[in-house]
Amino acid sequence: EGLEAIYTWVDTVPVSRPKRNIQRDFADGSLLAQIIHYYLPKSQKSLVQTHNYIETMNKDKKLNNWDQLNKKVICKFNGL
Numbered sequence: 001e002g003l004e005a006i007y008t009w010v011d012t013v014p015v016s017r018p019k020r021n022i023q024r025d026f027a028d029g030s031l032l033a034q035i036i037h038y039y040l041p042k043s044q045k046s047l048v049q050t051h052n053y054i055e056t057m058n059k060d061k062k063l064n065n066w067d068q069l070n071k072k073v074i075c076k077f078n079g080l
Contacts, residue, residue, distance in 0.1 A: 013038050017055065029065035030055045036073060047073050 003022065010019055015034045019025045026032055030053040037048040053065050 010035070028056050028062045029053055029069045033065070033069055033073070036069075047076060 006022060007019060010022070010031075013035050015031050017025070017031070019031075030050075033048050033053040034050050037045060037050050040047060052068065054061055056062060056065070
């Protein structure tokens with residue numbers, strides 16, 4: 001039930017690739033960046049430059065995406 005709800009919710013957001021396996025799909029951080037960008041108010045969309053998050057299977061590039069997402073975006077939400 002919980003996983004189905006997540007799949008249903010993700011389907012409501014226009015992302016660059018279809019979901020197949022939620023853990024793998026989000027492993028590189030690029031889909032989360034797209035989802036955050038989608039939900040941000042227009043005045044804050046520049047926080048997430050989606051073209052900077054590379055869809056990849058490379059571990060180092062995945063870590064780079066997540067590091068960038070944490071340092072430039074997620075840290076801005078502390079205290080909200």
